[in-house]
Amino acid sequence: MAPTTVVGSSSQLSPHPNVLLLVPLPLVASRPPTPPPSAGRSYHHGITPTPTHPALSKPNRKKGARSQSCCTRAHPPPHSSLRSVRSKQGTQPARVPMPALAAAAAAWALRAAVWACLAASAMLVAEAAYMGLASLVAAVALWRRPGRRYRWEPMPGGVGGDVEAGPAAAAEFPMVLVQIPMYNEREVYKLSISAACALTWPPDRIIIQVLDDSTDPIIKELVELECLDWASKKINIKYEVRNNRKGYKAGALKKGMEHIYAQQCDFVAIFDADFQPESDFLLKTIPFLVHNPKIALIQTRWEFVNYDVCLMTRIQKMSLDYHFKVEQESGSFVHSFFGFNGTAGVWRVSAINQSGGWKDRTTVEDMDLAVRASLNGWEFLYVGDIRVKSELPSTFQAYRHQQHRWTCGAANLFRKMAWEIITNKEVSIWKKHHLLYSFFFVRRVIAPLVTFLFYCVVIPLSAMVPGVSIPVWGLFYIPTAITCMNAIRNPGSLHLMPFWILFENVMSMHRMRAALSGLLETARANDWVVTEKVGDPAKDDLDVPLLEPVKPTECVERIYIPEILLALCLLICASYDLVLGSHKYYLYIYLQAFAFIVMGFGFVGTRTPCS
Numbered sequence: 386m387a388p389t390t391v392v393g394s395s396s397q398l399s400p401h402p403n404v405l406l407l408v409p410l411p412l413v414a415s416r417p418p419t420p421p422p423s424a425g426r427s428y429h430h431g432i433t434p435t436p437t438h439p440a441l442s443k444p445n446r447k448k449g450a451r452s453q454s455c456c457t458r459a460h461p462p463p464h465s466s467l468r469s470v471r472s473k474q475g476t477q478p479a480r481v482p483m484p485a486l487a488a489a490a491a492a493w494a495l496r497a498a499v500w501a502c503l504a505a506s507a508m509l510v511a512e513a514a515y516m517g518l519a520s521l522v523a524a525v526a527l528w529r530r531p532g533r534r535y536r537w538e539p540m541p542g543g544v545g546g547d548v549e550a551g552p553a554a555a556a557e558f559p560m561v562l563v564q565i566p567m568y569n570e571r572e573v574y575k576l577s578i579s580a581a582c583a584l585t586w587p588p589d590r591i592i593i594q595v596l597d598d599s600t601d602p603i604i605k606e607l608v609e610l611e612c613l614d615w616a617s618k619k620i621n622i623k624y625e626v627r628n629n630r631k632g633y634k635a636g637a638l639k640k641g642m643e644h645i646y647a648q649q650c651d652f653v654a655i656f657d658a659d660f661q662p663e664s665d666f667l668l669k670t671i672p673f674l675v676h677n678p679k680i681a682l683i684q685t686r687w688e689f690v691n692y693d694v695c696l697m698t699r700i701q702k703m704s705l706d707y708h709f710k711v712e713q714e715s716g717s718f719v720h721s722f723f724g725f726n727g728t729a730g731v732w733r734v735s736a737i738n739q740s741g742g743w744k745d746r747t748t749v750e751d752m753d754l755a756v757r758a759s760l761n762g763w764e765f766l767y768v769g770d771i772r773v774k775s776e777l778p779s780t781f782q783a784y785r786h787q788q789h790r791w792t793c794g795a796a797n798l799f800r801k802m803a804w805e806i807i808t809n810k811e812v813s814i815w816k817k818h819h820l821l822y823s824f825f826f827v828r829r830v831i832a833p834l835v836t837f838l839f840y841c842v843v844i845p846l847s848a849m850v851p852g853v854s855i856p857v858w859g860l861f862y863i864p865t866a867i868t869c870m871n872a873i874r875n876p877g878s879l880h881l882m883p884f885w886i887l888f889e890n891v892m893s894m895h896r897m898r899a900a901l902s903g904l905l906e907t908a909r910a911n912d913w914v915v916t917e918k919v920g921d922p923a924k925d926d927l928d929v930p931l932l933e934p935v936k937p938t939e940c941v942e943r944i945y946i947p948e949i950l951l952a953l954c955l956l957i958c959a960s961y962d963l964v965l966g967s968h969k970y971y972l973y974i975y976l977q978a979f980a981f982i983v984m985g986f987g988f989v990g991t992r993t994p995c996s
Contacts, residue, residue: 488850495846495853502839503859505831510863512827517870519715531768536676540668555587559651559675561667562734566596566637567658568630571604572920573776578611580661582620585668592646593622596637598630632745633913634727635753639743642734650734657728659776659918661690669771670731681736681763682755684713685729685771691779691919696881697990698777700888701784703871703878705777709769710874712828717767720819722759724795727751729773736763746801747903748913749794756802756820760809778916781945781990786914788892789899795829796903797910830904833896840864840890841977845955848962848970887980888989891948919991943987952981 531537541557563581567574581593595612599605605626612624627640638655641647652674656662670683686709692702716723727750737743740757743750755765778784806820844860847853868886872879902909955978959971983989 492850492852495843495850498838498843499847499853499855499859502835502843503856503863505835506839506859506863508827508831509835510866512823513711513867513870515823516711516715517873519719520711520874523714523718524710531673531766531770535673535680535766537672538676540672540675555590558587558590559671560649561586561591561671562647562650562653563591563593564596564638564641564653564655565594565658566598566634566641566655567608568598568915569601569604570599570658570918571601571607573659573918574604574608575611576661576920577656577658578608578615578622581656582615582618582622583664584662584666585664588619588621591621591667592650593620594641594644594647595622595624596641597624597626598633598637600630632743632750633748635743635745635750638750639745642737642742648734652731653734653737654731655728656773657775660687660728661774662729663773666771666773667731670768673766673768674731674733677764677766679762679764680766681733681758682725682765683731684717684723684726684765684767685773686713686767686769687726687729687775688772689777690774691776694777694779695989695991696884697781697784697888698779699878699881700885701777703875703881703885704889707871707874709767711870713767714769716824717765720816721764721766722816722819722824723755723765723767724749724824725751725755725765729775733763736761739763747794747798748790748911749798752795753798753802756798756806759816759820760806760811762811776918776920779919779991780917781943781984781987783917784990785892785895787916788895789909790913792829792833792896792899793903793910793912795825796833796900797906798903799825799829800904800906830900833893833900836890836893837897841894841951841955844970845958845974848958848966848968848974854968887977888984890977891980891984894947894951945985945987948981948985952978952985955981 563584565577565581567577570577578593578595584591593615595608597605597608599608609624612622615622623644623646625641625644627637630636632639642653647653652671654662654667654670666685670685673683674680687705689698689702689705692698713723713726736758737754740754740761740763742754744753747753759765778787803821803825806817809817844855847855864886868882871885872882878885901907955974959974959978962968962971962974
């Protein structure tokens, strides 16, 4: 008799009330069974027993039933207990290993991230193409130049003429206030004050206002002495200080406008401490405001005196030139709107007052005022032919602080003003779309997020996850198109484009963090760090000994941990793709990792002069 096992379920009992069905163990031979005595009965499930394959039925369970016969292996009904049978027979249900499930989930999530980044990249390239086309039309269309779109007539005496011809001629000049906000600007305070005092305008129709928030008493005394020196030369200059720095730059500008003499002015020109306008700046800009009452702001272009100090300043010049030539030009040409750059511009005082004045709710008080004025129906004009000298941040730390302030403030302003733009009834739907989608969402939110996530996270990870591939149009064509559109407006810097790409990808990590901080309004959303100025680089180089040793603390401050950690991750991804992968992404990832290493150890920009 073959060894058997009893099936422990009442549904597998024999139709005979005193007989249990016994299932033989597998792979054990048994002799043909003898049919049960009740072979003529009908069986459940419609199965007729055979000599070699007896059927199973469901008789009533009887207490004390005993096994008195044996049978061959029977097939259990569909609803029988799998656990009891399969566990006895040594078989288990098919299970997917947890590592395989995790890999499949990671691949699915990465594929979703790839297509999300590709969609965002398509939005960026479409926006760049639109702005590039509009700026090119504005540049070649002579009939759309600022002097032809808007009325412009020279002030009495003409550009470069004698503005002191007489009281009658001087009376035709509007009152102009020139504001110079500064904070511990030891290196550059003389440059901005002297340039403002040299502006060509009737002396009794211009007021120079120096708004000094310096906390260093020595610097504060130097600035005050400089103002007294110019006052002794018959220059109408005012030196104003505050008891606190509430609101930072916005608070200083707002406080400056509260003085009685400031309220009597028609226009206000604003220059940061490192900006040096030409003497005919007001003669070229004020006529646009005088003869076009709908214009609230005249923005001019920045020019950089230290762009050739290092590779970082050259790359900054490329980015800012694109900003002015493309973004500002296209906004002025199509919508008569753009973001005020905070300096080198002239405002109509009545437009500032009507728009609610300066507000310190974000770190981009200039953009805040511009958006509010635009929602009130005011128009802006960008005049790229007028340029003002300024200074670029020459140290990596100063540049990081500047970019954090700009990016975080813009994203935070989008959070605060989105609903106000939607519900505004003064402007058209087209302008609302431009403000919400183009100006804020694509340029201030999508651009910093997708640049880092796609080029520094998604592409490296896709090299390590099987089954994830990136279309060639998203991996190559879109970045190439964006790069070419930038290069067209910067033909003299074409040889620097590879460095510009790698540098901007590294900076995208800081911009992404700043954008998220502004959108979520974290504790760092209102951090304000004044950009360090160097002044005259040649003079500074002479003042610093050539063999001066570098301080240990200075070496530590030049090491940036986030860049180094991300560089290690990129090296791992690139090495995996080189050895085990098949995407060939490692060529780009190695270059990007090298860029993170160089900037992580502070080998970019200039060293801050020793104090």
